[in-house]
Amino acid sequence: MNAGQTVLVVDDEKQNRSLLAELLNNDCRVILAKSGTQALERAREQRPDLILLDVLMPDMSGYQVIQALKGDDATRQIPVIFISALDSPADEERGLDLDAVDYITKPFHPSIVRKRVRNHLQSIHQRHLLENLAMIDSLTEIANRRRYDEALENEWRRCARSGSPLSLAIIDVDHFKAYNDHLGHAEGDRTLHRIAQTLRGHVNRPGDLVARYGGEEFVLLLPNTDAQAAAHVGNDVRAGIEALQLPHPTSPVSRHVTISLGGMTLTPNGGQVDPKFFQEADAALYAAKAEGRNRAFWRYAAS
Numbered sequence: 613m614n615a616g617q618t619v620l621v622v623d624d625e626k627q628n629r630s631l632l633a634e635l636l637n638n639d640c641r642v643i644l645a646k647s648g649t650q651a652l653e654r655a656r657e658q659r660p661d662l663i664l665l666d667v668l669m670p671d672m673s674g675y676q677v678i679q680a681l682k683g684d685d686a687t688r689q690i691p692v693i694f695i696s697a698l699d700s701p702a703d704e705e706r707g708l709d710l711d712a713v714d715y716i717t718k719p720f721h722p723s724i725v726r727k728r729v730r731n732h733l734q735s736i737h738q739r740h741l742l743e744n745l746a747m748i749d750s751l752t753e754i755a756n757r758r759r760y761d762e763a764l765e766n767e768w769r770r771c772a773r774s775g776s777p778l779s780l781a782i783i784d785v786d787h788f789k790a791y792n793d794h795l796g797h798a799e800g801d802r803t804l805h806r807i808a809q810t811l812r813g814h815v816n817r818p819g820d821l822v823a824r825y826g827g828e829e830f831v832l833l834l835p836n837t838d839a840q841a842a843a844h845v846g847n848d849v850r851a852g853i854e855a856l857q858l859p860h861p862t863s864p865v866s867r868h869v870t871i872s873l874g875g876m877t878l879t880p881n882g883g884q885v886d887p888k889f890f891q892e893a894d895a896a897l898y899a900a901k902a903e904g905r906n907r908a909f910w911r912y913a914a915s
């Protein structure tokens with residue numbers, strides 16, 4: 613549990629909303645909804661960590677609300693606890709059958725509600741930590757391929773909706789096999805870590821992603837970034853790695869470790885990622901290598 617977590621309290625009775633808000637305010641941020649419709653809006657907009665949901669409400673019942681939540685990709689993952697005056701075992705069973713994580717009956721005991729919510733927030737927090745761990749490359753401590761794949765799908769859709777440009781760069785460490793062969797894999801690993809952290813230092817606006825794609829390949833995903841701005845980042849990143857002046861005794865390109873970078877910018881169309889996006893960036897990378905490496909090439913599609 614941490615103070616950054618948000619709980620959405622849904623109840624048609626003002627008195628219950630106030631009581632629950634007061635009860636939970638010290639442990640988390642509390643947002644309120646007084647109807648099912650409002651609950652769905654708030655859940656989509658604010659993505660709370662947990663929802664406390666009343667069952668008996670005039671416009672939509674809590675049962676209808678949870679079904680709508682579970683039917684929407686944006687809110688499906690948010691755990692729901694029912695708080696209900698319906699206290700028969702059959703009611704409780706129905707609530708749990710609808711995928712609620714818990715069922716609390718009214719009138720509730722404040723200290724018990726508080727403890728149960730705390731327990732749920734704690735386990736939600738731990739699950740997020742684990743999910744984050746699974747998304748991080750252990751060698752370089754930046755995002756891994758899986759995280760990148762997920763981010764690409766999300767940013768593609770987001771930029772398609774808003775009509776914004778999306779930029780992607782693929783980075784390859786120049787003559788890295790020769791580096792490993794000459795200096796050993798332990799040194800190679802340290803250098804990959806250093807490069808990854810340097811990339812991340814240069815690419816850090818909200819929404820930007822630096823990931824290890826595999827081996828000595830990295831990717832940068834830059835949403836809302838046009839070709840000119842992205843090419844600027846590409847050059848900046850290339851120069852940043854060269855400026856580390858990590859000795860590379862067997863490189864025909866430079867005395868130091870360098871990277872080649874190929875980038876592509878387009879304005880996404882449709883909900884599915886077009887494989888050409890990656891292919892074009894990869895072709896730019898190939899061209900950068902063919903021209904002698906330690907350079908950044910950028911392509912873009914006219915929109």
Ligand SMILES: [Mg+2]
Pocket residue numbers: 623624625666667668669
């Ligand atoms: Mg009610």
